[in-house]
Structure formats: C-alpha cells, structure tokens
Amino acid sequence: MGHEDRRLAVLRAIVEDYVATEEPVGSKALVERHGLGVSPATVRNDMAALEEEGYITQPHTSAGRVPTDKGYRLFVDRLTTVKPMSSAERRAIATILDGAVDLDDVVQRSVRLLSQLTRQVAVVQYPTLSRSTVRHVELVALAPNRLLVVLILSTGRVEQRLVELAADLSDDDLADLRSKVMHASVGSTIAAAAAALRGLVPEREGDDVALVVDALVDALSDHRSDERVAVGGAANLARYGEHFDTAVRPLLEALEEHVVLLKLLGEAHTGGTVTVRIGHEGPYQQLSATSVIATGYGPGEEAVATLGVVGPTRMDYPGSMAAVRAVARYVSRILDES
Known part of the structure; x- marks a missing residue:
C-alpha cells in the first residue's frame, strides 16, 4: 500500500x-x-x-x-465501515420494540435499548406534532347525544375527546358529519387541518358541528410533546472516569436541559442519514469533549423526530452508528404500521 x-x-x-x-x-x-x-x-x-x-x-x-x-x-x-448488527442484536431490537403498547412506550423502550446496545447515553426525541399529519378521524356514537371523537396522527399518537351534544344525532347526520370532518382534515398537517375544520362552522350553523370541531381542534392543538426528549443510560458515563471534568460532568449537566439535548441531536434528516458530530463540531463549547451520533426517524420516508447517542469522543463510532441506524429503522417501521 x-x-x-x-x-x-x-x-x-x-x-x-x-x-x-x-x-x-x-x-x-x-x-x-x-x-x-x-x-x-x-x-x-x-x-x-x-x-x-x-x-x-x-x-x-x-x-x-x-x-x-x-x-x-x-x-x-x-x-469506518458501519458494521451491520448481528442477528442476535436485531432479534433483541425486534423483541423489545414489538412489545410496545403506544408511542410513549416506543420512545421509552428505544432509549433503553439504544443505551444498552451502545453503552452510551441515549436520547430520543418524542415525535413532534407540528410536523405530523392527520391519519384518521373517527366519530363513535356512545349514545344519541354523546360522541367519542378519536383523532389519529401520522406519528401514531391517538387523542380522544368526549362530546356531549345539544340534541340527539341521527345516524344519517352522524355519517354526514363524519365525512365532512374526515374530508377537512385527513392527510393535512396539524395547522391546515385545524384551519379547515374551523371553516366547517359558518356562523353558529348547528351547535353540534361546532362542538365536534372544537373538540377536534382542541385535540390537534395538544402540543405538549413538541419539546420532549427521553434520556437513558446516564450510568454508562461511569466508564469514562478519566474524562470526568472534560466530558462527563458537562454532559450530566446537559442531560437536565431538554432544549440543549434537542440542539445537540440536531435536525431530523430524512433518508436514513446518520450524522456524526465530533467534539468541537457540536453547537456547545462546554460539550467540546463530546460526540453525538444521531438520525431522524418516522413513518415512511418522513422524519418526525431524532434519536441518537451522546458520549465522550472516545466512543465506538462504527458500532454506535450501526445501533442508531438499526433502532431508528425499526421504530420507523413500527410507526409506519401503526
């Protein structure tokens, strides 16, 4: 050579x-x-x-x-040749993630799994609602004057609202209302769906439509999850005792600040790219002894949030990149099917 x-x-x-x-x-x-x-x-x-x-x-x-x-x-x-996960590791990912009951559970399990696979600190951002679309709306008559409004987003998040109607609703009226509401919202982003739904209510045209639309708009505007991240595996930092002052302490402090973690993870890139930011390349000077390996995840080709691992620069890059990529792919598949 x-x-x-x-x-x-x-x-x-x-x-x-x-x-x-x-x-x-x-x-x-x-x-x-x-x-x-x-x-x-x-x-x-x-x-x-x-x-x-x-x-x-x-x-x-x-x-x-x-x-x-x-x-x-x-x-x-x-x-670096990103080494593929072993079949045992892939089975572990499938076993752990397939047991998840809902979106929060998927996030919690992903964080645990990533930190076990990489022995680093794992950070998983909750899917941001602002980028998701309305997948389905269901109106279920529980009684002639009581409806259950169910909203399902592309991230797999489900919101439910009970609506007490002013008057009894016939089956035909319910079917009509359901198709109006579906037509206005399905496939649209949160903001567009909320605007279209509000447009269904001309000046007080039947209180029931207004009540249902209010419930849906309320469910759509439930943005609590926008800035949330789950963190796991902080105990893994104990392996880096010799880097305590340069890497471990600043990172432990950063783990308290979700905004800092979101900025560390960076933008969710579509198309399965795994980004690696090493030391001084990151956005924070005090974390210049830290590296971040991250990727976007979401249904289909759409990245709705980011996940990754954070740790001192002395990390197993090929192994961690493979684990981040594998977990993101699996979570994306789950969101795609839900």
Whole structure:
C-alpha cells in the first residue's frame, strides 16, 4: 500500500485500540497487535506524520498517542465501515420494540435499548406534532347525544375527546358529519387541518358541528410533546472516569436541559442519514469533549423526530452508528404500521 494508505491504516489502528483499551497507543503495541507489515521505525514515522497533521496527539502524562477530533473525523468519514448488527442484536431490537403498547412506550423502550446496545447515553426525541399529519378521524356514537371523537396522527399518537351534544344525532347526520370532518382534515398537517375544520362552522350553523370541531381542534392543538426528549443510560458515563471534568460532568449537566439535548441531536434528516458530530463540531463549547451520533426517524420516508447517542469522543463510532441506524429503522417501521 502507498504511504498515504498505510498512514490511514495506522490511524485506524490507533482509533480502534484507544477506544478498546482506553490507553494511549504506542508504536510498539501497534506493531505487535496489528502487524502492519512494516518495521516499527516506519510506524513511528507514520505516527510522527499523523501527529504533525493534527490527527493524533500525545497526552502529557503518557508516551502513547490518542486521536484528536480531526483524527476521529477522518476515521468516521474515510475508514469506518458501519458494521451491520448481528442477528442476535436485531432479534433483541425486534423483541423489545414489538412489545410496545403506544408511542410513549416506543420512545421509552428505544432509549433503553439504544443505551444498552451502545453503552452510551441515549436520547430520543418524542415525535413532534407540528410536523405530523392527520391519519384518521373517527366519530363513535356512545349514545344519541354523546360522541367519542378519536383523532389519529401520522406519528401514531391517538387523542380522544368526549362530546356531549345539544340534541340527539341521527345516524344519517352522524355519517354526514363524519365525512365532512374526515374530508377537512385527513392527510393535512396539524395547522391546515385545524384551519379547515374551523371553516366547517359558518356562523353558529348547528351547535353540534361546532362542538365536534372544537373538540377536534382542541385535540390537534395538544402540543405538549413538541419539546420532549427521553434520556437513558446516564450510568454508562461511569466508564469514562478519566474524562470526568472534560466530558462527563458537562454532559450530566446537559442531560437536565431538554432544549440543549434537542440542539445537540440536531435536525431530523430524512433518508436514513446518520450524522456524526465530533467534539468541537457540536453547537456547545462546554460539550467540546463530546460526540453525538444521531438520525431522524418516522413513518415512511418522513422524519418526525431524532434519536441518537451522546458520549465522550472516545466512543465506538462504527458500532454506535450501526445501533442508531438499526433502532431508528425499526421504530420507523413500527410507526409506519401503526
């Protein structure tokens, strides 16, 4: 291989060894462990060149080298082959997520699963209502003058409202009201559906229509979930004792602030891209010793929210990227079917 390729091979070996052993990596260990097919002197030269170019650095207390943010970046961009999940891991994902009873449960289980698979802190944003659409509306007559209004959104969220009517409603009137309401809202975004439903109520045209529309608009405007995230696996940070002041403490503080976590996760990208932000590339200076691996999830090709893992920069990038991608795909499939 050319010296460029060999240098990359040395960098890859340093990243993998440092992540695995938690020890700065020396040239002797590299030659012994990786048998790079060249002399120790050549490896030392390669390491000197990598250090000069800013891909690795020497921590002051040690003879070995550790990757810099720039080194991890090159590793993630050029050297990482995202290893597919093992069939056992895939089965575990299916088993855990298939048992979920509703959207909140899916989020809670995803967070637990991600933190177990990656041994990092997992963060899952609740699907934001503002981007979801109305999938279905059902009006169920519980009595001639009492309706159950059921609203189902594309995120799988279900809202129910009881409506006491001013007068008894005939089956024909109910069917008529149902088709009007469906026509106005299904397939539309929250905002558009609310506007169209309000348009169904010309000046006090029959109080019952107004009552049903009010109930639906109320259900649509229930935006509580917009800024919520679930966090799991904070205890995994105990593995990073040597980075307590630089990475662990700032991250523990950030876990309290949902707005900070949402900004860390970043925008939900469609199309299954997994984004990796390393160290100083993130939005917060105080979290510059932290990396984030995140991706969007949602029904079909639509990303309605983001999930990912956060941890010190010394993390298993290929494994974590694979887990984030696999869990997001599975959650998306569940939302697609619900």
